Amino acid sequence: MSNQSWLKNEIPNYLMEEVEQLAKSRKLSAAKRDEFIEKVRQKYHSMQVDPGEAIGIVSAQSIGEPGTQMTMRTFHFVGVSALNVTLGLPRIIEILDVRKEPKTPSMLIALKSSHNRSREAAESVANKITEIEVAKVVKEINLDLANQEIILVLDSEEGRRYGLTPTQIYDNLIPQIKGNEIKKDGNIRIIIKPKESDIKKLYKLKEKIKELIIGGIKGITHALPIIKDEGENKIYVIQTFGSNLKGVAEIPEVDFTRTTTNSLYETAKVLGIEAARQVIINELVSVLEEQGMPVDIRHILLVADLMCVSGNLLGVTRHGVTSQKSSVLARASFEIPLQHLIAASIIGETDKLNSVVENVMVNQPIPVGTGLPDLVVKMDGAKITKPKKKDGEVTA
Amino acid sequence: MSDVFFNGSLVGKVDDAQKFVDSVKQTRREGKLSRHFNIHYDQNQDTIFVALDRNRVTRPLVIVKNGISMLTQDKLDALRNRNITWNKLVDSGVVEYLDAMEEEDAFVALNENELTDKHTHIEINPVTIFGICTSIVPYANFNQSSRLNRGQKTQKQAMGCYTLNYLNRMDTAIDLLHYPQTPIVRSFSQSMIGEERSAGQNVVIAIINYDGYNMSDALVLNKASVERGLGRSTHFRPYVTEKLRYPGGQVDEIKIPDKDIQGFTLERDYRLLNEDGIIYPEAIISGGDVVIGKTSPPRFLGKLEAFSTAANIRKDTSVRTRYGEDGIISKVVITENEDGSSLIKVDVRDSRCPEIGDKFSSRHGQKGIVGAIVPPQDLPFTASGIVPDVVFSPNGLPKRMTVSQLIEALGGKVGALGGRTIEGTAFQSEDSKSLREQLLELGFRDDGTETMYDGRTGRQYTAKIFVGNMYYLRLKHQVADKIQARARGPVTLLTRQPTEGKAKEGGLRLGEMEKDCFVAHGASLLMKERFDSDRAVIWICGKCGDSAVHDAYRNKAYCLCGEKVNIHPIEMSYAFKLFLDELKSLHLKPKLGLGDTY
Numbered sequence: 001m002s003n004q005s006w007l008k009n010e011i012p013n014y015l016m017e018e019v020e021q022l023a024k025s026r027k028l029s030a031a032k033r034d035e036f037i038e039k040v041r042q043k044y045h046s047m048q049v050d051p052g053e054a055i056g057i058v059s060a061q062s063i064g065e066p067g068t069q070m071t072m073r074t075f076h077f078v079g080v081s082a083l084n085v086t087l088g089l090p091r092i093i094e095i096l097d098v099r100k101e102p103k104t105p106s107m108l109i110a111l112k113s114s115h116n117r118s119r120e121a122a123e124s125v126a127n128k129i130t131e132i133e134v135a136k137v138v139k140e141i142n143l144d145l146a147n148q149e150i151i152l153v154l155d156s157e158e159g160r161r162y163g164l165t166p167t168q169i170y171d172n173l174i175p176q177i178k179g180n181e182i183k184k185d186g187n188i189r190i191i192i193k194p195k196e197s198d199i200k201k202l203y204k205l206k207e208k209i210k211e212l213i214i215g216g217i218k219g220i221t222h223a224l225p226i227i228k229d230e231g232e233n234k235i236y237v238i239q240t241f242g243s244n245l246k247g248v249a250e251i252p253e254v255d256f257t258r259t260t261t262n263s264l265y266e267t268a269k270v271l272g273i274e275a276a277r278q279v280i281i282n283e284l285v286s287v288l289e290e291q292g293m294p295v296d297i298r299h300i301l302l303v304a305d306l307m308c309v310s311g312n313l314l315g316v317t318r319h320g321v322t323s324q325k326s327s328v329l330a331r332a333s334f335e336i337p338l339q340h341l342i343a344a345s346i347i348g349e350t351d352k353l354n355s356v357v358e359n360v361m362v363n364q365p366i367p368v369g370t371g372l373p374d375l376v377v378k379m380d381g382a383k384i385t386k387p388k389k390k391d392g393e394v395t396a
Numbered sequence: 397m398s399d400v401f402f403n404g405s406l407v408g409k410v411d412d413a414q415k416f417v418d419s420v421k422q423t424r425r426e427g428k429l430s431r432h433f434n435i436h437y438d439q440n441q442d443t444i445f446v447a448l449d450r451n452r453v454t455r456p457l458v459i460v461k462n463g464i465s466m467l468t469q470d471k472l473d474a475l476r477n478r479n480i481t482w483n484k485l486v487d488s489g490v491v492e493y494l495d496a497m498e499e500e501d502a503f504v505a506l507n508e509n510e511l512t513d514k515h516t517h518i519e520i521n522p523v524t525i526f527g528i529c530t531s532i533v534p535y536a537n538f539n540q541s542s543r544l545n546r547g548q549k550t551q552k553q554a555m556g557c558y559t560l561n562y563l564n565r566m567d568t569a570i571d572l573l574h575y576p577q578t579p580i581v582r583s584f585s586q587s588m589i590g591e592e593r594s595a596g597q598n599v600v601i602a603i604i605n606y607d608g609y610n611m612s613d614a615l616v617l618n619k620a621s622v623e624r625g626l627g628r629s630t631h632f633r634p635y636v637t638e639k640l641r642y643p644g645g646q647v648d649e650i651k652i653p654d655k656d657i658q659g660f661t662l663e664r665d666y667r668l669l670n671e672d673g674i675i676y677p678e679a680i681i682s683g684g685d686v687v688i689g690k691t692s693p694p695r696f697l698g699k700l701e702a703f704s705t706a707a708n709i710r711k712d713t714s715v716r717t718r719y720g721e722d723g724i725i726s727k728v729v730i731t732e733n734e735d736g737s738s739l740i741k742v743d744v745r746d747s748r749c750p751e752i753g754d755k756f757s758s759r760h761g762q763k764g765i766v767g768a769i770v771p772p773q774d775l776p777f778t779a780s781g782i783v784p785d786v787v788f789s790p791n792g793l794p795k796r797m798t799v800s801q802l803i804e805a806l807g808g809k810v811g812a813l814g815g816r817t818i819e820g821t822a823f824q825s826e827d828s829k830s831l832r833e834q835l836l837e838l839g840f841r842d843d844g845t846e847t848m849y850d851g852r853t854g855r856q857y858t859a860k861i862f863v864g865n866m867y868y869l870r871l872k873h874q875v876a877d878k879i880q881a882r883a884r885g886p887v888t889l890l891t892r893q894p895t896e897g898k899a900k901e902g903g904l905r906l907g908e909m910e911k912d913c914f915v916a917h918g919a920s921l922l923m924k925e926r927f928d929s930d931r932a933v934i935w936i937c938g939k940c941g942d943s944a945v946h947d948a949y950r951n952k953a954y955c956l957c958g959e960k961v962n963i964h965p966i967e968m969s970y971a972f973k974l975f976l977d978e979l980k981s982l983h984l985k986p987k988l989g990l991g992d993t994y
Binding site for chain 1: 911912913915916917918919920921922923924927928930931967968969971972975979982984985989
């Protein structure tokens with residue numbers, strides 16, 4: 001946006017382009033076109049925030065009000081009935097608090113055009129992504145107590161379904177069962193012999209082996225292809241339960257540029273803070289919209305920006321955004337006041353009383369709205385005469 | 397093997413739990429065990445619980461065997477002819493008492509039609525599934541259960557004639573309805589409770605909007621009805637004090653306190669006291685007036701004070717009427733309590749006429765507040781000239797679906813016109829179809845609607861208006877008890893902020909979220925003004941930033957740091973000054989840096 005366009009009461013360039021394009025496509029006359037631009041200009045101006053508007057409070061109220069209406073109907077089925085994702089108020093709290101691990105981590109994986117046209121192609125990718133436990137590709141696991149061995153009998157049909165040959169399974173197993181002897185017996189049997197011979201330990205090992213992951217991407221417990229409408233053509237995408245951006249990036253069939261996760265922390269780690277900001281915005285908008293309570297995006301933008309300005313994700317908690325406030329009094333007024341006051345007194349902090357909360361506390365006009373304008377005087381050459389005072393005398 | 401617990405303690409084990417339980421029950425039904433002997437087999441815990449202790453609620457149920465009620469027709473006839481007694485029924489295994497525990501094992505049918513082989517009991521009467529208050533609701537079985545909950549809740553708040561000797565009693569804060577009536581449409585439980593203790597009045601109700609005055613659950617009352625005594629009540633509140641004795645031979649004194657005594661307020665407050673220090677009956681009082689004059693000795697005696705006779709060190713501990721509560725002294729009682737010290741009670745009565753804001757309710761959870769009291773000539777009237785006592789908004793009906801309300805109004809109309817009461821007991825009420833037929837016979841439209849005219853314009857309403865007779869309750873929540881406003885008034889000592897609550901003449905709090913609204917509007921200076929209740933001017937030293945001393949007598953200010961010139965009066969909230977003091981008490985030193993605003 002051109003610099004200070006709001007001061008000059010102008011339409012920003014991107015909007016101007018759009019307006020002109022529309023005028024051209026409608027074949028408006030020059031006079032009509034100018035009239036149209038003037039209307040847009042007025043409308044744009046009326047939508048702008050006035051100087052001194054308390055946008056923070058207005059945002060908080062605008063998001064908070066639908067929040068009170070939201071019921072605790074938290075789970076909702078998204079896409080496929082097998083996957084349910086946390087929504088509603090708990091999800092909003094989750095986002096604003098920046099929980100490291102969402103209650104229901106989930107990804108929406110876009111596929112390259114070679115794989116997004118048919119259900120079969122998408123499903124083959126989905127199977128590749130889903131983590132596969134040993135138990136899934138095994139017919140049975142036997143304990144040979146005489147020889148102190150664990151015998152895995154592979155199910156070749158199941159293995160094929162997940163695209164795993166017995167050799168692959170064997171290869172994937174080797175690094176995971178360190179310290180134990182492992183050998184292949186024919187094409188369907190894998191024998192594992194632990195060094196120590198203890199029945200209890202053997203049994204424990206067997207249970208452990210069952211849960212080992214030998215294929216797919218770690219953390220993704222379910223993956224289901226779903227149809228996504230993109231204009232006229234229908235495209236298959238994969239909805240997952242569990243999230244692992246890094247892992248998915250390595251799959252060649254995946255269109256990583258359009259793949260998203262609902263885990264803020266992971267997005268920030270893998271893609272950076274700008275991406276995380278966009279995830280906050282998208283998630284908040286979609287949750288609020290899903291509940292039938294759309295909120296003006298500018299409120300959400302403000303919150304998302306505030307959470308991301310520092311370069312790290314900060315939750316709207318006493319550890320996050322609030323701890324970044326410059327005013328001691330403002331920090332102290334929100335939870336654990338004593339710690340803030342003591343810490344401030346140790347380093348000798350000064351509160352400039354520049355913001356709202358502090359001024360409410362001392363009962364001074366808050367620097368917002370009518371309290372914002374200040375008197376600016378050019379003092380050059382002006383004579384300042386101070387009335388002389390007697391020692392100790394005061395005038396109230 | 398199942399454990400057997402008797403009254404909560406383990407007493408032994410049995411092999412076949414079910415057989416044991418069955419045989420115990422059989423023995424009890426034969427009358428060989430106490431009728432309050434209850435037994436329950438918990439299959440999950442494989443434990444038998446037997447109880448014969450006190451404080452268990454039990455209720456009678458008719459025993460069912462193989463899908464047949466044991467209360468046969470001939471037994472019923474014998475009972476009716478008084479050939480057998482209730483006790484006989486219990487002892488002969490027709491009726492038994494179950495407690496909450498044994499009810500778990502029972503499968504109770506509501507009525508004969510639904511009896512199957514699986515049932516173990518049948519209700520004596522289907523209404524018994526309700527509690528006392530709920531069973532009074534007429535046509536209760538036509539409602540959603542949640543409406544019944546609300547209906548019975550309002551019953552408990554209704555004013556009535558709770559006892560007939562109220563003039564001899566001194567109950568705390570009692571409301572007495574002046575002309576209680578027995579309901580036209582009634583449940584049979586009403587007669588069990590006692591009709592002389594009814595808690596409502598029969599009114600003519602029209603279901604129509606009356607401008608905006610009955611929107612959102614409000615209702616409009618007929619002024620003529622109110623002036624004739626509809627919903628009029630008296631509020632009683634006793635004020636009590638004791639003449640206490642203290643160690644050291646000190647005693648309270650009941651008398652008009654001396655003027656120089658500590659705690660003495662205006663002389664005017666004591667004007668109604670007799671020479672004995674107690675108010676006289678039929679005195680007209682207002683809030684804050686002294687009802688019983690009393691002085692007490694000081695709580696702690698100083699060494700010299702105890703012997704000095706000159707200084708009056710006693711305290712005024714007179715009993716004053718509550719803030720905002722006016723009335724007339726109804727009775728004065730002087731007696732002794734169990735310790736032998738004299739006890740004085742003064743009862744204040746206040747006549748309460750229904751006013752805007754008072755709460756009324758029907759028996760179906762349709763509670764509302766009076767929105768207007770309208771002269772009868774302005775109310776709608778029917779073709780036959782009937783003017784309703786209450787105008788109820790039709791908008792209260794669709795969402796709540798209180799069908800019983802409509803049937804009661806219909807039944808009330810039939811009852812009032814036919815001069816009889818209508819049976820409204822849940823599950824066995826008079827059929828609404830027959831009510832309609834009777835209404836038709838009485839010369840009215842069978843759906844209860846009537847042609848009505850607007851009293852103000854005389855124009856006929858295009859719609860036919862539903863008019864009927866209903867039983868209305870006046871609830872104990874009255875504006876007179878709750879109204880409260882203040883501009884200035886008492887403040888708390890510590891923070892200098894206004895007190896809280898009506899009893900302390902408190903302010904209405906402008907809370908955090910309300911504050912946020914001022915901020916959102918940018919109404920900065922208005923907000924400052926609103927928060928000025930604890931404004932304070934504190935003298936601050938511009939040099940050291942600490943609070944300075946201002947000698948108002950000489951109009952000179954100085955600071956403990958030695959500064960004498962650079963000291964300024966600073967306006968801030970007293971709460972903030974207190975906050976700074978608290979910081980100092982924590983060994984944190986806050987300094988105020990002063991600067992010019994402009």
